[in-house]
Amino acid sequence: MSADYIMVGGFLGAGKTTAMLRLAEHLTTRGRRVGLITNDQSHGLVDTSMVAARGYPVEEITGGCFCCRFNSLTDAADRLTRDARPDVFLAEPVGSCTDLKATVQYPLRRLYGDDYRVAPLSVLVDPMRAARVLGLEAGRSFSPKVLYVYEKQLEEAGVIVINKSDLLETAQREALEQALSARFPQAQRVTVSARTGANLDDWFGRLSAPLASRPAMEVDYDVYAEGEALLGWLNATFHVSAPSPFDGNLFLQRLANSVRERLASAGVEIAHFKMTLAPDTGNDLAVLNLLRTDGRSESPHRLAEALTEGELIVNLRAEGDPEDLHAAAVAGFEQAAREAGVAATVGHSEHFRPGRPQPTHRMAMP
Numbered sequence: 001m002s003a004d005y006i007m008v009g010g011f012l013g014a015g016k017t018t019a020m021l022r023l024a025e026h027l028t029t030r031g032r033r034v035g036l037i038t039n040d041q042s043h044g045l046v047d048t049s050m051v052a053a054r055g056y057p058v059e060e061i062t063g064g065c066f067c068c069r070f071n072s073l074t075d076a077a078d079r080l081t082r083d084a085r086p087d088v089f090l091a092e093p094v095g096s097c098t099d100l101k102a103t104v105q106y107p108l109r110r111l112y113g114d115d116y117r118v119a120p121l122s123v124l125v126d127p128m129r130a131a132r133v134l135g136l137e138a139g140r141s142f143s144p145k146v147l148y149v150y151e152k153q154l155e156e157a158g159v160i161v162i163n164k165s166d167l168l169e170t171a172q173r174e175a176l177e178q179a180l181s182a183r184f185p186q187a188q189r190v191t192v193s194a195r196t197g198a199n200l201d202d203w204f205g206r207l208s209a210p211l212a213s214r215p216a217m218e219v220d221y222d223v224y225a226e227g228e229a230l231l232g233w234l235n236a237t238f239h240v241s242a243p244s245p246f247d248g249n250l251f252l253q254r255l256a257n258s259v260r261e262r263l264a265s266a267g268v269e270i271a272h273f274k275m276t277l278a279p280d281t282g283n284d285l286a287v288l289n290l291l292r293t294d295g296r297s298e299s300p301h302r303l304a305e306a307l308t309e310g311e312l313i314v315n316l317r318a319e320g321d322p323e324d325l326h327a328a329a330v331a332g333f334e335q336a337a338r339e340a341g342v343a344a345t346v347g348h349s350e351h352f353r354p355g356r357p358q359p360t361h362r363m364a365m366p
């Protein structure tokens with residue numbers, strides 16, 4: 001029996017996890033069994049904690065992108081099959097990764113064609129970020145080699161999904177749709193809101209089409225590697241506790257602000273700064289996201305009650321020196337913890353630049 005294999009790509013912070021959870025819900029209500037696969041350069045993932053909190057079976061692939069850990073990808077699918085027998089896999093690649101057709105989709109189809117029906121590659125777009133990248137709006141963006149990766153992601157899209165339509169005025173939406181269609185004519189295009197659910201059915205409907213048999217795009221792996229390595233990465237987990245209950249939502253917000261101020265002074269552009277705080281008791285979860293250094297933090301999920309102990313996960317991806325990210329995170333954390341009267345022990349902490357992508361397979365044709 002073969003399972004559907006749906007990959008939801010797009011740059012950091014585009015809304016991949018939010019959209020995948022919507023898709024999982026849509027499929028589950030139609031009687032499908034879903035299994036989700038998250039991916040990162042390292043472990044301690046906000047995304048995995050968000051997916052698990054919603055009760056879906058999830059496997060995490062760490063230590064590199066899907067393309068470089070191709071065998072882990074099929075192993076993860078096997079493990080999910082053993083435990084939950086999904087008939088649809090939803091996979092979220094790292095948001096700084098590209099060339100997924102040649103290194104993941106085509107090898108899956110060629111080597112495991114009896115096991116998986118591979119859906120067209122969706123590439124999600126954050127409209128605010130895209131408007132800056134495409135020069136439709138002024139504001140800080142990334143340097144050219146990071147933008148090379150950003151644009152390569154769109155160049156290989158089967159479906160470009162402009163997300164967060166709830167944030168757009170009509171004129172902004174139309175300008176972005178036109179600019180993306182002109183620049184990336186190979187892709188279908190659909191505009192949705194994973195948050196409100198607007199127009200998601202239009203996107204979901206396009207996922208049952210077969211993968212188009214086109215030659216994969218060309219990629220300059222030197223530029224790709226340099227672009228990825230300009231992005232600093234920080235993953236950390238902490239156990240936090242306080243002598244009396246504290247407001248976890250406020251704590252996350254203060255922590256985000258204090259880290260953001262420090263990154264702004266260091267001239268670092270945030271790609272995605274995300275955190276979850278899970279109280280040790282119950283199954284509530286607070287989530288906080290910040291998508292630009294000059295943006296505002298937002299909390300799609302807030303804790304209903306104060307807590308005394310919990311697990312904090314911090315994932316920060318930004319264009320900057322990982323040492324600057326680490327210094328900002330440590331100083332910001334110390335300040336926020338002091339203000340909230342919170343003590344912390346570090347579980348795991350890493351900061352680094354992603355290594356050069358070295359795909360297990362690269363196939364120019366399906």
Ligand SMILES: Nc1nc2c(ncn2[C@@H]2O[C@H](COP(=O)(O)OP(=O)(O)OP(=O)(O)O)[C@@H](O)[C@H]2O)c(=O)[nH]1
Nearest residue numbers: 012013014015016017018095164193194195289300
């Ligand atoms: N307004 C609005 N916000 C959204 C929408 N979809 C996602 N977001 C928000 O965008 C932020 C990033 O969403 P994620 O789903 O974590 O994005 P991602 O692409 O998985 O991020 P990475 O895994 O870090 O690359 C979160 O604050 C989401 O709540 C949307 O349709 N509208």
Ligand SMILES: [Mg+2]
Nearest residue numbers: 016017047092
């Ligand atoms: Mg994600």
